[in-house]
Amino acid sequence: DIQMTQSPSSLSASVGDRVTITCRASQSISSYLNWYQQTPGKAPKLLIYAASSLQSGVPSRFSGSGSGTDFTLTISNLQPEDFATYYCQQSYSSWTFGQGTKVEMK
């Protein structure tokens, strides 16, 4: 099974900050990596698919990069609505999620 490890598990940031979350796969997954945002009590929302493709309707301050085993989600100019938990997900072999990264207000 492919394991996904996110770092950090949580971070504190302020509105306007640039935030970077990393996700590492236990083996190469090419670009089969997706990112989701989840706020409390809500379903996950797709942000980025295929490592770097922005889902329709998602603000351009969200971006993704990486391939192979190492991936990054970047939020530039953090907005109040971006305080949430973020999950990476691999779809190379079955499906596996990272443990999540909670972005909290500093």
Added chain:
Amino acid sequence: EVQLLESGGGLVQPGGSLRLSCAASEFTFSSYAMSWVRQAPGKGLEWVSGIIGSGGSTYYADSVKGRFTISRDNSKNTLYLQMNSLRAEDTAVYYCAKERRSSVGSCYHDYWGQGTLVTVSS
């Protein structure tokens, strides 16, 4: 706008059974694979099961294999999850999610339902 509406959650005793449903609308249901993903209270996301558009192939996480059965009725635009031999560790919000394949072949879940809570407790 794509809509996915889960139902069927509730409180069940250990060893009991429950069937979840997910009613889909505003897309050609039979053309898309679907998944069930769960989230235990305060925990992360766990993929549970998937099924292709025709219903001809199904997939399961090891944690539910042999106990859960995924199915679909394309004439009713509805996805199901039959859960048997339920355990306390199956307690979670269960989401149905629509799958989509990118131009490079990778898959992702582009739409999710609001979830239904399953509680396994005596």
